[in-house]
Amino acid sequence: MAAQLDDAVGKAAPQTGKGDAPPAGRDGGSRPGGRGGLRALSRRAPRSPARRTPYLLLLPALLATAVLLGWPMVRNLLLSFQNLNMKELIQHLTDWRGVGNYQEILGSEQFWRVTLRTLVFTAVNVVLIMVLGVLIGLLLARLGKKMRLTLSLALVLAWAMPVIAATTVFQWLFDSRYGVVNWLLDTAGWHAMAHYDWVGTQLSAFSVITVLIVWQSLPFVALNLYAATTTIPRELYEAARMDGAGTWKVFTSVTFPFLKPFFLATTFLEIIWVFKAFPQIFAINQGGPDRLTETLPIYAFTEGVGNLHFGMGAAISLLTIVVLLAMTAYYLRLTLRQERQEENEL
């Protein structure tokens, strides 16, 4: 709308804008009406060079994306069709291989195993993060002021820990000989855990990684959920309580519907973040033991950079992008549909 207003102000008489806009703002509820009026106004006004403004404003962002992301992506695509190992890299050789890399990967059991593992890993973490995060967020809303501040501060500290530092700390916490976790479990009576080697088996290594990721991700969800609940009108809650709704009913009939965009956006972000989690997994045990905790990003990195099969790594990374897109397609579609509606209103 503002773009059109700009046109209108630039070309037509300012008074027209003055007469039109403020009432639309004042009686708030009838915004579509106000917008319609302005649109009609701009249709009358001749289009001006201001039409270029949005493109100029977006140019730096688009240019940076095209050069810094688009170019590596294209390069990555090309690499994925090449047979590129250390020798070719050093001698600057280009050896095209067609779809050979893809055939090899899609035909390997390892790839499918890693993909399935990545999906399960992402699902488990995101569900844990969303459920626990929402519970903690609702708890924050119920606490008294002092308690809320205490818990928020603790959450903020965990949230702010840089990933590499946090990963290092977790290695120390779960250290087999002097780690405090093993000591706690041993003291609590589970003596088998006295010198337990957490990175020794797939399940236990994944447990440590999951605890680390969930610990770091919960604050984001919890604090933002609490902040979001404060925007819900109190009357809605009161009305629900009057109707005799219990805690669960209040959540499903008031909180959830009101915060649906929040839930969607947060779940989307968490899926991306967990799916892409790299330093946490890599630093804990380089995807070990026996490559059993490799997720797709680690797999691509290990194949490409670690084992110096750059072409294969590039092909895996493209397939990784495809999997991620498939996982998030629903949210992207939803957002675009919503945008279309808003655009019609603009």
Next chain:
Amino acid sequence: MKRAALATAGRIWPNATAIVLALGFVFPVYWMFSTAFKPTRDIITEEPVWFPFHGTAEHFATAVNAPHFWTLAGNSVVVTVLAVGLSLVIALCGAFALTRMRFKGRRGILLTFMIAQMAPWEVMVISIYMIVRDADLLNSLVPLTCFYMLMVLPFTLLTLRGYVAAVPKELEESAMVDGCSRRQAFLKVVFPLLAPGLMATSLFGFITAWNEFPLVLVLNKEPAMGTLPLWLSQFQSQFGDDWGATMAAASIFAVPILVLFLFLQRKAVGGLTSGAVKG
């Protein structure tokens, strides 16, 4: 009587849960700092020492005297600040266009940024390495700054959109009616209202850029051209068994972000919400 008892019970459980949770969330951070201050004999014990009664700063000395620490810290600061600053400016322009203007290709552009946000940088290191190598820019801070800027950009742009949308258009319009140009209206009226949003989004940016690891690992192999995450990871493999020094190194790495966060956390919380509610 019964109701009063219920009310008390109703307060006990949330409070108890909150205390347990708070301890759980703080403990790793506490354990990092306290280990960093403990003499080695209090670290390597079968029975944990819960508080550094015999506090020492020797581990910090080991950490900052490790090769290249100060150079790499400087690199990290320069790269992070430049990347976040640049992305804020670029993102703000873009966010403004996307929220306030209607134009052809708007949704396509939006989709581009949403997909850019999902870019798995970790797996593109090979192609990035080749591009940077061909441009003869390995072991330089320039590509790092550029790529970190773009890692931060989509999220910054998409989040700022929510903040821009939250500023009533009427404010801008009345400023323009009062004779401001579009740009003046933005700078004088909208920009000040965006300050909290800018701080919140820059926090996320700082964390991302400060943390970045795989790219610097592959691009900047020269010891003096890395950043702190690289230093920390190498420090750890070098001092692996010296948990005191390792925790001191981790503390030094974490402190700038922790401090920044504590100052800005009010602004950061709810940041996503305003973005999400707007879509």
